[in-house]
Amino acid sequence: MAQESEKTPDTIGDLVLGLNTVWMLLAAMLVFFMQPGFALVEAGFTRVKSTANILMKNLVDFTLGSLLYWFIGFGLMFGVGSFVGMPHFFDLSFLDSELPIEGFLIFQTVFCATAATIVSGAMAERTKFSMYLVYTIFISVLIYPVSGHWTWGGGWLMNGEEGSFMMNLFGTTFHDFAGSTIVHSVGGWIALVGAAIVGPRIGKYGKDGKSRAIPGHNLTLACLGVFILWFGWFGFNPGSQLAAAGEGDRIAISHVFLTTNLSACAGGFMALVMSWFKYGKPSLSLTLNGVLAGLVGITAGCDLVAPEGAVAIGAISGVMMILAVDFIDKVLKIDDPVGASAVHGVCGFLGTVMTGLFATEEGLFYGGGFNFLSAQLFGALVVGAWAAGMGYIIFKGLDKIHGLRVSPRVEEEGLDVYEHGESAYN
Template structure:
């Protein structure tokens, strides 16, 4: 690679990393806006912790687990901050930063579903475990060159499906893992006080600032233009220029389609178009397209966005009203359900290997198998992690702290005076 091309690719990667980092305040504002004002400082603090802890742990150990020398395709070797194993063309420091911001995103998804009743000390533990072990190991299976993406003729995926698992920017690897962990964490915690009546009917607990939530979604939308196009990891040359432009387009089309689908479904279902659900509908479209944004057509991205935005409404309602799982921001639906949907629909809409383009069912099988394995790993780890913490020390604050707010009891200060 020539020096100019490598320089352009490096600058693009670092710019994309900045955009993905900008998603942290997006998540913070979105989560804070969808919850009550008495817990805002706690929520903002947790989003800072995700990046602070995640950066250090991923540098010392997680990056080695994810991209280090191979352990039969299942895990890399932890390296305690020694990055000499990296053999790529791009500067290792820049690539580490790009992967670090992805790791922080996976960890912060979980906090929304467990908001308003989790002990801050216990949050530190499970955030650290996600950044240290859960995300890097399944990331090694895929982006780290592990067994789910090995295209060797005698590899498991090729001999079984004739194709490898594809997740361009993380519908499964980042979002569905975060969504599954969010769901299990919310189950382990139990619902907020007053969320359900004695008869089991769900009560709405409105967020304190929809303007804040809306700004958070706009920031996340902007950050996704680093999340998805940045995953090309190159900008020089005609192939990369075209690829980045294509991913920008499919990402945006899915976002607007997801938001529109949710808006019209809520309008039809509840009689009024819901702003709060439409905000989540935009995120649902973004999550859904993330796996296949590089291989689906613009029309395919619209369909994926529409499906995710429509399904989101029913997923949130089912998890809340039928399963009685209290997820204040809908993280398990947005990231979990739509992450799985988007990964599977890539097997249908991929122009190079999808069922709808006459390529058979092998690639679809690889997509279904890959997301099942990844989320089973997340589920097993989540059960062990959250129920282990619950048994040993307790996950949840006591009733008085929950009713009066976590801000003053957990942090000694209010966000609003």
């Protein structure tokens, strides 16, 4: 009996570790399944003649990005260092983790791929495939790992030690539970800059400067893609707990499931209402993007906000997405076929900042004062500036060196045949 009682704690510990590992890997599978979701949304919102090109870009984001992130990006993100981690080149033994390191690498890889794939839709139908490959390299080995190191990798934005920069400045640290800023706004701001540099599609703006609608070829695909993304988000947000049990300072994943879903529903419904009021018809495409806006908005604070706060964040994100789409299209004259800049950039930023308002312990609306809100605003601005600045340097450099854009003939006839020698539809 004594021997059995001595083994019990180890047995329980092994069971908990096994359960947490299985949950982490299951969540990684769900986030991986978001890749076909992005592919279908982007394909559905763009024209038929460049569908194979869109699908290929989403495929390459994951295949090439996974290899590069394993090779160097993971070490830069989680290695020891002040600004960026020490590269370890294939060697995973540097990181001390309770969970299996290979599983943690896979989980982080699918997040990196999500940040990368956001850009493909915003620059769709006119960007050279070869130049997109170069961009994938940069975001997988530099842009995402560096901002990820500042935050999830133990860097200065989330360093809560006494005497650290954020603690000295705000008395608290930046908080992004699952990546409204770290994943979505990084991809969104790069998408905005890339779309601006590559220029609008032929025929998007008339001689009078007015925007012309270029409808996507298949809203059925787009709707299916959004449902897949919504499903995958239940791995994206709850999976970021990296544990199935809510013990110690861990929030129960059931709470994160609830806040994630409520925000998505509120975002979709408010986008429906806003589009109906603004354009006279309830728009399916804008409602779909409203769901995504709600999901992006809640991702930073899904662990800290109450269900009512999640509904508020989703509703505000859904409305602001439509206003942002209009502003980017009609005022900035930037052609973003799928609305990626508004959904991921704007709503990722807003969701992160709104966490400083609605967090039940430190949020301004719950008596927490301005410190946490200021830390959220500061972190979102810093990461956004890093992503947009690096995106500008990379895309501007590629445009000068080799040219980002295909020729007018290729664009008008479609990238599928000219870039890939095949069509998505025969």
